[in-house]
Amino acid sequence: MTDAPLLVTDRDAVRVITVNRPDKLNALDSATLDALHAAFDDAATDPAVRVVVLTGAGPKAFVAGADIAEMAGLRPAEGRDFSLRGTRMMRRVETLPKPVIAMVNGYALGGGLELAMSCHLRIAADTAKVGQPEINLGLIPGFGGSQRLLRLAGRAAALELCLTGAPVDAARALALGIVNRVVPAADLEAETMALAGQLANAAPLALRGILDCINIGGECAIGEGLEYESAQFGLMFATEDMREGTAAFLARRKPAFTGR
Ligand code: CO8
DSSP states (O other): OOOOSEEEEEETTEEEEEEOOGGGTTOBOHHHHHHHHHHHHHHHHOTTOOEEEEEESSSSEEEOOBOHHHHTTOOHHHHHHHHHHHHHHHHHHHTOSSOEEEEEOSEEETHHHHHHHHSSEEEEETTOEEEOGGGGGTOOOOSSHHHHHHHHHHHHHHHHHHHHOOOEEHHHHHHTTSSSEEEOGGGHHHHHHHHHHHHHTSOHHHHHHHHHHHHHHTTSOHHHHHHHHHHHHHHHTTOHHHHHHHHHHHTTSOOOOOOO
16 A cells, blocks of 8 residues: 555556555545546657556545545635646546556546546446536536537437436447446456557557547547547558558568557
8 A cells, every 4th residue: 555646657658657645535635636647648758658548546436526525615816726736637637648557446426537538448347336416516517528428329318417416327328329338347347447458559650640530529629520530540641550450461460559
């Protein structure tokens, strides 16, 4: 055990970042938000890292929200700063040039669901519960929840979760499109690491191109998005990995991608 707000370990090319405040259900205080921002900056630039897995310590929670004790006494300008601190960190996650998988091992509430939604993929334990309970505190989502839930699951789901504050179980989160997969809690780590390993073996520059296209495409008109995709597609022909991938297919062997 350690008092550090995060645990960071590497398993081959997969970096595992664990929010480490299990006695507070991994609630996000300022120190944890800043540590996450720094950890994702580092993962972005470390050439040995190809995929990031984000999770929470302990058996109960991914992240149970922003730290309510820290928020309780804030003045309006401080509340805005706290919101921006989290929002900027989560934008860093969302725009990371490498895939980020949220391993949702329990409660993902408020800022916890917002953090999970800023990741590119979400695998949830069948015991997980997700929601935007800010309304119960007289608050609204403040780390992008109203915006990302709307885009991820649509207007009806975003309105239901944010207006009622009621959490939904993993099966309903899957049906609503909030998570990609639900697996038995006992299999969560193995299933997540298998997916992470698969992505770690994929062509890094092509993964980055896909992340860029989908991030940009979510924010522009279809015509611009299609132009952007064509430009990115053309760029792939400058990569050694594209030559390797097509040559390996034609030679009926497995490709070995280097990220060049
Ligand atoms: N913040 C601070 N501490 C928390 C939080 C939290 N979000 N969640 C749990 N804890 C603490 C508890 O206070 C408790 O601490 P202690 O043992 O010292 O009393 C410990 O974690 C264990 O929690 P419980 O005893 O409550 O555990 P239960 O199993 O009984 O309940 C729940 C689990 C249902 C998850 C319950 O803890 C809960 O409802 N937590 C709060 C969930 C919530 O409302 N989250 C949203 C917070 S608001 C938010 O995220 C806004 C994001 C945008 C911020 C924008 C900035 C302005």
